[in-house]
Amino acid sequence: MHLSRTARIALRTGAGLGFAVIYVPLLLVLVDSLSPDRSASWPPRGLTWHWWSVAVHNSGARQALWVSVKAGLGATAIALVLGTLIAFAVARHRFFGRDTVSFVVVLPIALPGIVTGIALNSAFSTVLAPLGVGLGLFTVIVGHATFCIVVVFNNVVARLRRTAASYEEAAMDLGATTFRAFADVTFPLVRSALLAGGLLAFALSFDEIVVTTFTAGPGIETLPIWIFDNMTRPQQAPVVNVVAAVLVLLSVVPIYVAQRLSADTATSSRV
Amino acid sequence: MTTDVRTAAGRRTVRRLAGSLHRRPRLRLTLLLTAPLLWLAVLYLGSLAVLFVSAFWTTNSFTSQVVKVWSTDNFHELFTTPVFRQVILRSVGVALAVTALCALIAFPVAFYTARVARPRWRPLLVVAILTPLWASYLVKVYAWRLILSQGGLADWMLAPFGLSGPGFGLPATVLTLTYLWLPYMILPVHTALEQLPAGLLDASADLGARAGRTFRSVVLPMVLPSVAAGSVFTFSLSLGDYITVQIVGGKTQLIGNLVYSNIELNLPMAAALGTVPVVVIVLYLLAIRRTGALNSL
Numbered sequence: 001m002h003l004s005r006t007a008r009i010a011l012r013t014g015a016g017l018g019f020a021v022i023y024v025p026l027l028l029v030l031v032d033s034l035s036p037d038r039s040a041s042w043p044p045r046g047l048t049w050h051w052w053s054v055a056v057h058n059s060g061a062r063q064a065l066w067v068s069v070k071a072g073l074g075a076t077a078i079a080l081v082l083g084t085l086i087a088f089a090v091a092r093h094r095f096f097g098r099d100t101v102s103f104v105v106v107l108p109i110a111l112p113g114i115v116t117g118i119a120l121n122s123a124f125s126t127v128l129a130p131l132g133v134g135l136g137l138f139t140v141i142v143g144h145a146t147f148c149i150v151v152v153f154n155n156v157v158a159r160l161r162r163t164a165a166s167y168e169e170a171a172m173d174l175g176a177t178t179f180r181a182f183a184d185v186t187f188p189l190v191r192s193a194l195l196a197g198g199l200l201a202f203a204l205s206f207d208e209i210v211v212t213t214f215t216a217g218p219g220i221e222t223l224p225i226w227i228f229d230n231m232t233r234p235q236q237a238p239v240v241n242v243v244a245a246v247l248v249l250l251s252v253v254p255i256y257v258a259q260r261l262s263a264d265t266a267t268s269s270r271v
Numbered sequence: 272m273t274t275d276v277r278t279a280a281g282r283r284t285v286r287r288l289a290g291s292l293h294r295r296p297r298l299r300l301t302l303l304l305t306a307p308l309l310w311l312a313v314l315y316l317g318s319l320a321v322l323f324v325s326a327f328w329t330t331n332s333f334t335s336q337v338v339k340v341w342s343t344d345n346f347h348e349l350f351t352t353p354v355f356r357q358v359i360l361r362s363v364g365v366a367l368a369v370t371a372l373c374a375l376i377a378f379p380v381a382f383y384t385a386r387v388a389r390p391r392w393r394p395l396l397v398v399a400i401l402t403p404l405w406a407s408y409l410v411k412v413y414a415w416r417l418i419l420s421q422g423g424l425a426d427w428m429l430a431p432f433g434l435s436g437p438g439f440g441l442p443a444t445v446l447t448l449t450y451l452w453l454p455y456m457i458l459p460v461h462t463a464l465e466q467l468p469a470g471l472l473d474a475s476a477d478l479g480a481r482a483g484r485t486f487r488s489v490v491l492p493m494v495l496p497s498v499a500a501g502s503v504f505t506f507s508l509s510l511g512d513y514i515t516v517q518i519v520g521g522k523t524q525l526i527g528n529l530v531y532s533n534i535e536l537n538l539p540m541a542a543a544l545g546t547v548p549v550v551v552i553v554l555y556l557l558a559i560r561r562t563g564a565l566n567s568l
Contacts, residue, residue, distance in 0.1 A: 015388075042422065086307045089300055093303075112507065116319075179285060180289075251402060
């Protein structure tokens with residue numbers, strides 16, 4: 001399509017504005033964490049690292065971070081196993097209900113978090129409570145794993161679709177057993193997709209708030225919940241600013257690593 | 272010596288196991304699917320099913336205890352109480368507005384990143400769109416709280432024009448949600464535009480179509496399935512949201528808030544309210560699936 005000069009300039013301006021809108025709020029959080037004021041007003045009166053040093057010693061935020069990391073690791077581990085199993089089933093087999101399986105995998109992330117949250121909450125409290133298992137870190141991990149499966153599944157299934165099963169067949173023709181072929185041929189092919197999927201699953205779990213609200217027991221506070229609870233407290237505002245700024249900076253990591261690991265993830269979103 | 276014998280026997284067992292696995296694809300499939308299906312079907316779908324069944328229960332108005340007697344009272348109340356109707360309509364309206372805004376903003380951005388920008392820059396631009404997607408949801412809402420708060424960036428920017436920012440309320444909610452879900456729309460549209468064969472555009476030009484006509488008759492029909500795919504996220508994520516509304520919405524209420532405020536006092540009512548977005552979204556997903564848009568997610 002041949003675009004006129006004006007059309008090109010208009011598109012360039014539009015895209016530039018779009019990118020500005022995408023990045024200005026994130027930059028604002030970074031600048032605000034350096035503002036000496038307790039309340040957010042623009043423009044800031046100066047710049048200081050004071051609140052960063054205050055935030056480092058904030059025990060509430062540190063504990064919440066640690067809980068988030070544990071929940072993320074647990075959910076990622078489960079999602080890696082289950083997501084990979086489904087990906088192999090869907091990509092390497094044809095069976096009745098295959099479409100339904102991929103539909104059900106997407107469902108936990110397509111439905112509103114609050115619905116998933118109260119469903120899991122009432123199921124846990126009716127089934128697990130009589131068994132003596134209360135809501136706690138364990139139930140948070142189970143809840144998170146449920147919607148993290150889809151990220152692993154998508155990464156692995158995309159990779160499997162691009163790598164033909166003939167590699168494995170060739171290995172077996174050469175005398176390798178199913179397990180040997182998997183270990184020497186299939187696994188190396190999907191390894192980076194697994195890493196990327198796992199990383200994105202961790203990031204997704206790390207960010208979750210709604211399902212966490214309904215599956216966390218008393219005393220289990222993840223970082224998003226800590227931010228949400230402290231966001232409206234003027235006393236805590238500077239620390240919340242710093243934590244938010246740290247999270248903005250950290251969000252570059254999963255993208256960077258996933259980008260290095262596999263070309264699939266370049267265009268794959270959370271689903 | 273004995274270890275050798277044992278490993279040889281072990282190897283033979285592995286070989287036999289592998290052989291039988293290889294010969295029986297059904298068995299392999301069953302082994303692959305059992306654990307994940309148990310998790311998703313029993314734990315997840317099971318919980319959902321129980322929740323929806325409980326939408327037909329009622330509560331004792333004195334004790335707030337759930338009474339497990341089948342009735343459609345909750346749904347009757349849902350459709351006849353003006354407040355509920357208003358909130359449901361408002362939520363659907365917000366979701367539609369957010370989707371429309373996302374599509375409008377996404378198109379020029381995606382068109383630029385996919386076809387106008389130098390090819391060398393394109394992967395970088397995609398990363399630039401992706402990065403904020405992984406910035407924390409709460410942090411992004413928090414950023415908008417900072418922008419829209421009194422004396423914040425919005426007020427400061429509009430002050431020279433004698434205006435003030437929108438403050439917290441319904442417009443702030445729509446704005447923030449649009450910001451949150453925008454990457455979900457840009458990415459599929461970018462992918463679709465990138466995959467558009469250049470030959471088609473040339474052919475259209477050869478046949479005498481100007482840019483506008485090519486856009487309407489060639490580009491748009493081929494990109495629409497991707498817009499539909501992106502809209503699944505913008506629509507469903509907006510429909511169920513209640514955190515953003517709590518942070519920047521002022522007194523605005525959406526379905527999510529109603530569900531949330533009913534959980535403690537009247538779980539069956541909360542469940543009934545929760546079915547509304549679920550039904551809407553499942554219908555939407557099924558409709559989208561027929562167009563094949565889900566495969567391009």
